[in-house]
Amino acid sequence: MAKLWESCYPYVFAIIFGVMVYFFGWEISDVNKFDLILNATVTLSSIIIAFLGTMISILLTLTNAKVMQRIRDNGAHNTLTAYISQAIVAGLILVIYSMTLFMFMDYEGKYANILLIAFVLLITFLFFSSYRIMYVISNILKSVLNEQRQGEQESSPVFRPSINRDSHNQD
Numbered sequence: 001m002a003k004l005w006e007s008c009y010p011y012v013f014a015i016i017f018g019v020m021v022y023f024f025g026w027e028i029s030d031v032n033k034f035d036l037i038l039n040a041t042v043t044l045s046s047i048i049i050a051f052l053g054t055m056i057s058i059l060l061t062l063t064n065a066k067v068m069q070r071i072r073d074n075g076a077h078n079t080l081t082a083y084i085s086q087a088i089v090a091g092l093i094l095v096i097y098s099m100t101l102f103m104f105m106d107y108e109g110k111y112a113n114i115l116l117i118a119f120v121l122l123i124t125f126l127f128f129s130s131y132r133i134m135y136v137i138s139n140i141l142k143s144v145l146n147e148q149r150q151g152e153q154e155s156s157p158v159f160r161p162s163i164n165r166d167s168h169n170q171d
Contacts, residue, residue, distance in 0.1 A: 007079070010086075010128035018121040027112035034105055038098045041123060045098070048130050049091040052084055055137050067143040083136060087129040094122040 028034055059080075062068050071077050097119065104115055 006132065010125050010132060013128050014121045014125040017124045018117045021117045021120045022113065025113060026116055027108065028101070028104060028116050029106070029108050029112065031116070035102070038101055041098045042095050045091040045095045045126060048126065049088055052088050052133065056084060062144055065144045066147050067140055080136065083129070083133045087126065087133050090122065090126040090129055094126050097122055
């Protein structure tokens with residue numbers, strides 16, 4: 001059940017927030033300073049996409065770690081890849097949609113509510129899918145660090161001779 005919730009909650013929250021916008025009947029013209037929100041959305045989405053790209057490169061360096069081998073052995077690497085790609089694709093779609101919405105900023109026609117609903121769906125999905133993958137990746141990194149710490153503790157002790165410099169001067 002927890003696995004199902006983990007894979008579905010970005011969709012669930014996006015739908016909940018989209019339905020709220022629909023029932024309140026909000027339109028683009030109801031949002032104050034919507035142009036600034038669109039600018040910030042493009043910037044934030046770009047930062048998230050870049051961060052996720054960096055996370056991919058970090059994961060590639062961990063391919064020999066035990067935790068990554070366990071992920072592969074359990075078939076979870078497909079889920080991990082899907083989570084990353086969902087967040088990146090959502091970010092790209094949101095950036096394109098936000099830039100397109102600049103043309104409809106003053107629109108008050110029959111589709112103004114639908115335009116805002118789509119925006120809220122996309123931004124909510126990006127937020128929760130990004131949170132999900134960051135949470136999963138942070139748990140992987142914690143496991144890798146714990147493995148390294150355990151490996152250091154289990155390694156054979158290193159002989160460190162004690163040299164007393166004063167004993168050489170007394171002869």
